[in-house]
Amino acid sequence: MSEETRAREDICRIARSMFDRGLTCGASGNISVRLSDGTLLVTPTGSSMGFLDPARISLLSADMHHLSGDAPTKEMPLHSAFYETRSETGAVVHLHSTHAVALSMLPDTDPDNVLPALTPYALMRLGKVQLLPFFLPGDSAMGAAVRGLAGxxxxxxxxxxxxxxxxxxxxxxxxxxxxLEETAKLALLMRGMNPRLLSDEQIRDVVRAFDVDW
Structure with a gap:
């Protein structure tokens, strides 16, 4: 099986799993994968992550020109910004998951680090998660905001x-x-309960032990 064929199948399998578990719904959410030759596989615009066809996934050139398949998601500015600013990026996932969206709307959410230090696993897998302002879906300004983080x-x-x-x-x-979604859910469940967060020393230990970009 070729790299591209496997990636197409993995995209559909993971997207379907997320859809089936309610992490995304309707025609929301999108995924991209960068292949070893620099080309990108991208879920099509207006498609449901629960019913993707591997053969219809968009293929883009390394410089983001559409080569084949259906038209790519309109959220490409988000995807391309991560590929451009973080050379180690091999894939990007974007969802409208309920608990993370809810956390984004609360006035006391820390814009520099939206997830409270509840478990080591969010730190290990995500580092700090930045809250960006509201943009119209597909707005190229979203990509500019990600680029502004300089990787x-x-x-x-x-x-x-x-x-x-x-x-x-x-x-x-x-x-x-x-x-990210599970930690957002946990944060909402614990609101008003004064949970015991990881201490600064424990955070430093996790960051050092797992080489977290903090």
Missing amino acids: RRSAVLLANHGPVVAGKDLWAAAFAMEE
Whole structure:
């Protein structure tokens, strides 16, 4: 099986799993994967992540020109910004997952680090997650906002919209995205309960032990 064929199938399998578990719904969410030759596979615009066809996934050149398949997601400015600013990025996942979106709308959410230090796993897989302002879907300004971070963040949360996560490969990006959503859910469940957060020393230990970009 070729690299491209496997990537197409993995995109559909992961997207369907996320859809079936309610992490995305309707025609929301998108995924891209960078192949070893620099080309990109991207889920098509207006498609449901629960019903993707591997043969219809968009193929883009390294400089983002559409080569084949259906037209790519209109959120390409988000994807391209991560590939441009984080050379280690092999895949990008964007969802409209419920708990992360809810967290983005709360006035006391820390814009520099939206996830409280509840578990080591969110730190390990995500580092700090930046809250970005609201943009119209597909607005190229979203990409400019990600570029403005100069590659310092592997994940962002778009206000009133949803999270975007970059990873070294598709599985890493998907696992990190799920960790973000679960941590957002946990944060909402614990609101008003004064939970015991990881201490500064514990955070430093995790960052050092797992080489987290903090």
